[in-house]
Amino acid sequence: MSIATLNAAALAQRLADSGLRATPQREIVYDMLLKKRDHPTADEVFARVKAARPTISLATVYNCLQTLVSCDLVRAVNFERGPTRYCPNLRPHAHFHDEKSGQTHDIDLPPRLLEKVRSVLPRGFAAKSVEITFHGQARHASR
Amino acid sequence: MSIATLNAAALAQRLADSGLRATPQREIVYDMLLKKRDHPTADEVFARVKAARPTISLATVYNCLQTLVSCDLVRAVNFERGPTRYCPNLRPHAHFHDEKSGQTHDIDLPPRLLEKVRSVLPRGFAAKSVEITFHGQARHASR
């Protein structure tokens, strides 16, 4: 069984859990995110998917991305008011946004640190999620 | 000397440092941010300023806010793709975004914690800034 098939099965399961259907569009969008994990925008995903399935529409790409986010298979990432970027990395991690190159890097977060960060919240604040973003410059242009 | 006068003087100084002029528009926009620190959007600032100076334009409010941000007197805060919010709190702090009420709360960050967070960056990553955002619900609706 290929990796793609495995992913497709996992995707179908997650979708079913939310009462949604597995469709070719959802599968291909998810596959593209897994294949090149460079935090693409919806437009970039659209371009990549279109190469393999020219009839797909931008609206569908937006729909699929939203669906994947709502199934917790993909994270939506925002820097300032730039276009939303999509990230299939599900481990707890922060993002490093390189202001020169525009590239985004995942930075793994040790669970203990996340706990420490959460612990600064005063009584009465219940956080569902914590987002940590670095802005700066990375020495190595690629990754 | 009143507080507003002090602020105006501080603002004028900061602007001069950047080779910019102190204008009534910049002063009033800054004053409004200091007066009600509820992380208003540009539109909200526009409405508040307009009450005191009806001839101001939305474009000017955007210009002034950008100027204040570039002078490091104000921080721009973004949640997902919502409108940018503005915050005159210059101490290092995180933001708690209450998903129910839409309110934003400042959460002070101990310098040691910020250091710890920065220390997760691998060699080669030079962060100019770190942003920490909590999403969830706060017990007390007001603040």
Next chain:
DNA sequence: GCCTTTCTTTAGAATAGTTCTAATTACTAC
């Protein structure tokens, strides 16, 4: 297997927030 219902996709219009443009107005320095 057909029919109904529900879900999904699609193209294009619409929207929100922000920035741009070009003209006017206000300062500042000489």
Next chain:
DNA sequence: GTAGTAATTAGAACTATTCTAAAGAAAGGC
């Protein structure tokens, strides 16, 4: 005062995204 620069203004333009309405695909009941 005049020249040169900076700031403001109204409205157009722009970008990323969502909405709308119609068409297409899949699933369940019988």
